Amino acid sequence: MGERQFTEQQVADIIRRAAEAQPRLTRPGNATQGLINASEVKRIAQELGIASDAVDRAIEDTSNWTATDSGSLNSVDRTMERRVEGELADEDYSAVLEEFVPSSGPGGQSISVGSTLNYKAMAGLAECNVNVSKKSGWTNLRVKSSAFLALLPTMIPALLATVVSGGIVWESRGLTGSEKLMIHAAILIAVWGLATWAFRSAVRSSNRKIKELMDRTATKMAELSGGTRTISGARLLASGAPVEETEQELRLQD
Numbered sequence: 003m004g005e006r007q008f009t010e011q012q013v014a015d016i017i018r019r020a021a022e023a024q025p026r027l028t029r030p031g032n033a034t035q036g037l038i039n040a041s042e043v044k045r046i047a048q049e050l051g052i053a054s055d056a057v058d059r060a061i062e063d064t065s066n067w068t069a070t071d072s073g074s075l076n077s078v079d080r081t082m083e084r085r086v087e088g089e090l091a092d093e094d095y096s097a098v099l100e101e102f103v104p105s106s107g108p109g110g111q112s113i114s115v116g117s118t119l120n121y122k123a124m125a126g127l128a129e130c131n132v133n134v135s136k137k138s139g140w141t142n143l144r145v146k147s148s149a150f151l152a153l154l155p156t157m158i159p160a161l162l163a164t165v166v167s168g169g170i171v172w173e174s175r176g177l178t179g180s181e182k183l184m185i186h187a188a189i190l191i192a193v194w195g196l197a198t199w200a201f202r203s204a205v206r207s208s209n210r211k212i213k214e215l216m217d218r219t220a221t222k223m224a225e226l227s228g229g230t231r232t233i234s235g236a237r238l239l240a241s242g243a244p245v246e247e248t249e250q251e252l253r254l255q256d
Contacts, residue, residue, distance in 0.1 A: 013050060067220040071213070075206050078152075082212060083144045084220035088227030090141040095119050095134060097222040098143065101215045102132045125215055126208030127152040141223055147212055152204035160197035164190060 047057045067087070073080040090097075102123040113120050119134040128149040135142050171177075171186045 067224050069216070069220075075209050076202060077209065078149050078205055079147070080149075080209060080212070081144065081146045082216050083142060084216050084223075086141045086143070086220055086223045086227055087139070088141065088224070089117075089136040089139060090134070090223050090227045092117060094223075094226040097226055098132065098134055098219055101219040101222070102130060102145070105129070126211045127155070127204050128208035128212060130212065141227055143216065143219060143223065145212060145216060147208070149205045149208045152201050152208065156197050156201040156204060160193050163193045167193070 044054060044057050048054065068085045070083040070085070071080070072082070098119065102125070105122045105124050117136050119132070121132055123130045123132050125147065126149070128147040129151060131146045133142075133144045133146075135144075167189045168186055171182050171189070174182065177185070
């Protein structure tokens, strides 16, 4: 007789029963007893036939930091905040400095006051005021950004193009005043339309970069602050088949 086979629902039930039957004893001196890191979870999921992308999404959904973003992707001025479980040690502020590199010059030097970190950084074409503070078992990362610098590479060329094109068109011979006006108006619409599109694209690109840096920094901070993430066995299997949520949880420690 061949090896016994199980349906996805039976696999979920087997794991649930095994988790419930597992002794919940902690060995002295082993603080990570019962903890499973993300790589091991992915390996288990792969053996169960669950796509790695689905596992990554499940792990991301159980991150131990919260996000608060004001404005939208098109906002020139925006404030983003990440709140992380646990208090980050002062010596671990380097995790933030590695992602949001301080701007050069006196105004960009990092300033540490007690357990608070304040400094300026650049992300894309946005200037960022970075603040890290700790209180009541939480660490807050707050970044206020302004992408007005995106005006320089987009609107200044448009202004120069307006002046140059105007000189060329109005000095042209063989055209009536009405024709010159229509041609110059068409050029202005094209030039400033392109400049506006470029400006908005630069703002969106900067905001995307800031969000990426925020999420990556928050993940690092969560790891360093000692926070853990939880994902239930049933949730892990959710991408394969609908299963019932269980009480036993697999604790992740990256």
